[in-house]
Amino acid sequence: MNNKLGRLFFIQIVLLALVLQSGCIPDSKVQNVVITEDVLYISGEKVRLTGRVIEATGAVDDHGFYISTDADFTSPITISLGPKANGLGRFIGEYDQLDINTGYYYKSFANIKGQEVTGQIKEFASLKPSLDIFFPQEGFAGTAITIVGSNFTLDTKVFVGDTEVILESLENESVITVRVPQIVNSAEEPIRVQVQDTIMIFQSPFAYYFGKWEKEAIFFDNRQIYENMFAFDNGQLIFGMGSDGQGNFNTQIWGLDLTTYTWSDLSFPGNLPMWSPFSSNGYWGSGVESRSFGGTVLSPYFWRYAGGVFEQKPFLNFRLYQSVALHLNGDLYVFGGKNADETDNFTIHRYQEFLNVWDIAGAAPVVLSNAYPYFAYNNKAYFLLPEGDIWQFDPAEGWTIVAAFPGNVEMGGIADVLNDKVYIGLFENSSLVWEWDINNDNWVKKAMFPGSIRDITIAHFTYNNKIYVFRSKFSGGQYEIDPRMELWSLDPQALK
Amino acid sequence: MKYRNRIIPILLVILGSCIDPLDVNIDREVNVLIVEGAITTQPGPHFVKLTRSAKYGSIFDGYVRPIAGANVAIRDSEGKVVLLREVADSPGVYATSADFKAVVGKSYTLLISTLQGLEYTSLPEKVIQAPQSLALSVEYKKTQVTEKEFRSGLDVLATFDDNPEAQNYYMWKNNGTYKIKTYPEDYIGRNSEGDPVPQPKDCCEFCWLEEINGDPTIRLLSDNNVNGNRVTDVAAFIEDDAVRFYEKYLIRIEQHTLTREAYQFFNLLKEQLSINGDIFDPPPATLRGNMINLTNPDENVIGYFRVSDVVIDSLYLTKEMMAEPRPLRRINNDCRVYKNATTIKPSYW
Structure with missing residues (x-):
């Protein structure tokens, strides 16, 4: 009996264990x-x-x-x-x-x-591509521009005008870098982006900095001059006086006929130095006559060159060097510069040709020097100061700040007016010239000067819708293979 | 008896066969990427902080290292990408530009590429519009802590009209400004022997202090039971610590909207932070955020990239709002010794 009960108990326990175990067997209904x-x-x-x-x-x-x-x-x-x-x-x-x-x-x-x-x-x-912005929106040929948008594909194409350009990079499907090609036909070209079959165009085109520089002439020998007088008269550039960069004053004046590109010594009758005189429209005067331990002696001479003739004018009743001369309303104004004791001059001197007299026309509120650009426009004088302010002098209204130069100001720059635009720049060690639309206060860069940026501009003028710069070599030309002075022109409207 | 002797081994064999070995792989849970980042509809910069826990059991146990030099970007649902820049002197902290802000209705994805070539992405997070009707009020609150001690202060209540057309989730953040008065002329310093000696200071007795998250509690709300109603809930508790209420306390409450997933994450985080060791604590759980390793999607990444629409309101709290304000604590020192203290009076004060 006990055996039967025990066997039954054993069977029950085994069955119970099998039931329990069944809970561990993977469910046959488990699916993928x-x-x-x-x-x-x-x-x-x-x-x-x-x-x-x-x-x-x-x-x-x-x-x-x-x-x-x-x-x-x-x-x-x-x-x-x-x-x-x-x-x-x-x-x-x-x-x-x-x-x-x-x-x-x-x-x-x-x-x-x-x-x-x-x-x-x-x-x-899938998303559709879009354009947000590109920058910079102006620049020289070869400028790298960044295009920002979204959902650009790997086969995205970019066109500047009709020219397809190579994608230098495509990052995060949203930032493209390309370089603008050389100018083809227009100074402004639309930027077009093609993503698969979708073509998108930025509303604003890319504006090229344009203009064309050409080397026009080379001086006939290796002499250099600095801190000189210059004028442009009847198709002829005249330049001279100043120094030769070797510690010697120069008392010669030369001419360059821009119709024939012939150089000539103009046989200037004066024989005393005038270093850093003022000069404007064929008038020049004063400057340093001699320098020694005893002090600086300034020149009283005042000259005019017109129609191929030198005319000595009456001695000046003031003496200055590094001063600025401009013609306003037919009168010659002399601003700034330094006195013999190297103090700054603030008095404005005016020469009225028809009366042949000098008088005083007020005082300048700032230090002015021929080391920085200046020009006359609509009978008002303009001066670019080292800190970037452009001051205007109106003989009737006086002095006001009228604009801010957008770049860095260094010494030795130019400022010339051509067709209501002012071309300012080409400072020492710079190849940049800005075009200032003086009536709309709009600034754009022009094509970079391709010559040596170490050269020093000693004369600048406008002629036949071009800006001309005449440049001496750095440090007397002693480091140059070809040390001859160079005349360059900039056609600011030429595309290439 | 003889059957019993046979039964036990048989049972052990049969039952033992169903026990799976526990595959404990400690390495899987070390060197974990930690992402803390949020963008909102408020002006930037917005920040993303990337760190990595040090190796488990090493001498750097518990130490987290910043992930510097990573490429971090935020991409919206239209494909627009914003690159974040690493903040100078703050390795591992990346910032958007100041003019960047999220837009309601758009989704945003955080993209991370580390110097080691690991790529992580968040799941897209959508910016849910916040109710514009936020209004603040206060209630005095006093809680007995021990037989002799109590905490008191002001509950700052946020009241707003919940959007009935959607399931909404909210988080509140707070920051405040208050003025303190100290007594620098009564400063007691120590001489070279270490004995206390009066060392009166010339400055300064009045300062203004900025505090971010004066109430550090994670404040969340789901509109599950209040959908579409006017809702009032505690957005912050500003404790009367016997310093804050010398004059008044300017509380600024930010009401952030959350996605359901973000709410679940922060709610779980809140529960984990509330564990204090008793039997009623919720069981510990793995905090999985919305960040994914692209090459190893099963990698555990801690943290959440959150996007929120934000509405802000502010209120001056004064001791007159409290039934039993604490007497002010006397602080015999220059008030500038307090963190973030300034003697410059804020323009809005």
Whole structure:
């Protein structure tokens, strides 16, 4: 009896254990389950999708996504990620050849033990490209410009005008760098961006800095002059006095006929030095006559050159050097400069030709010197000061600050007026010239000066719609292979 | 008896066969990337901080290292990308430009590429519009801490009209400004022997202090049970610490909207932070944010890239609002010894 009971008990216990064990046996209903999750990233051509293997009855031989433009997935794009080493879990697939601005369906898949299971179908739309800005919006040929937008594809094309340019970089599908090509036909060219079959154009074109520099003539020997007088009269540049850069004063004056490009010694009858005199429209005067330990002696001489004739005018009743001369309303005004004791001069001296007298026409509120650019326009004098302010002197109204120079001011620059535009720049060690539309206060850069930036401008003038600069060599020309002074012209409106 | 002797081994064999070994892989949970970042509809700069926990069990245990030199960008749902720049002198902290702000309705994704070539992305987070009707009020609150001690201060209540057409989630942040008075002339220093001696200071007795998150509690709200209603909830508690209420306390409350996922994350974080060791604590759970390693999607990345629409309101709190204001603490020192103290009176004061 006991044996029977014991056997029964044993059988019951074993059955109970089998029942309990059945809870541990994998459920025969376990299936392979994969779900389609979110779009992590979408652009014009690239999509990054997530999916997840929830259940798998065996090794995952392949997994990934199907992408299709139709919900039936008739000819889908397959993103195959291969075997999934860790079986269950999240996976990410990426595809980068979408058509822009297009609707797609996608679903995840997994191949498990020869059986393919797919997740639910979801949708996304690829994005359309757009343009935001490009910068800089003006510059020289060869300038690198940055184009900012969105959803640029790898095959994006950029055109400057009709010229396709090479993409130097494309970052984050949103920032393109290209270089603008040489000017073709116009100083302003539209920037066009083509993404697949979508063409976009910026509203503002790229504005080239243009103009054409040409070397016009070379001085006939190796002499240099500095701190000289100069004038342009009847197609002839005249220049001279000053010094030779070797510690010697120069008392000669030469001419260059711009119709024939012939140089000549004009046989100036004066024989006393005038270093850094004032000069304007063929008038020049004063400057340093001698310098010694005993002090500086300034010249009282005042000359005029017109029609091929030198005329000595009455001695000046003032003495200055490094002063500025300009003609306003037919009168010659002399501003700034230094006195013999090197103090600054603020008195404005005026010479009225028809009366042949000098008088005083007020005082300048700032230090003025011929080391910085100055010019006359509409019978008003303009002075660019080292700190960048442009002062205007109106004989009737006095002094006002009228503009701010947009660049850095150094010594030795030029300022010349041509067709209501002022060309300012070419400072020492700079090749830059700005065009100032004085009536609209608009500044644009012109083509870079191609000559040596170490050269020093000793004369500048306008002629035949060009700006001319005559330049000496640095430090007497001792470091130059060809030390001859050079005459250059800038045609500010020439495209190339 | 003889059957019993047979049963036990059989049971052990049968039952033992269903125990799976616990696969503990410590390395999987070390060197974890930690992302703390948020952008809002307020003007920037907005910041993203990237750190990585040091190796588990090393001498740097518990130490986090900044992830410097990473490429960090934020991309919106239209494909526009904003690059973040690493803040000078703050390695691992990346900032948007000051003019960047999120736009309601757009989704944003944080993209990170580390110097080691690891790439991370957030799940897209959408900016949910915040109700514009935020109004602040206060309630005095006094809580007994021990038999003799109590905490008191002002609950700052935010009242707003919840949007009935959507499920909404909110987070409140607070910052404040207050004026303090100290007594620098009564400063007691120490001489070379270390004995206290009067060392009166010439300056300064009045300062203004800025405090970010004066109430550091994570304040969250789901409109699950109040959808579409006018809602009032505690947005901050400003404790009367016997210093803050010398004159008045300017509280600025920012009401941030959250996505459901962000709410769940911060709610879980709040629960984890509230664990103090008793049996009623919620069980510890892995905090998984919305950041994903692109090459190893199962990597645990801690943190959340949050985007929010923000509405701000402010209110002056005064001791007259409190039933039992604490007597002010006397501080015998220069008021500038306080962190973020300035003697320059704010323009709005």
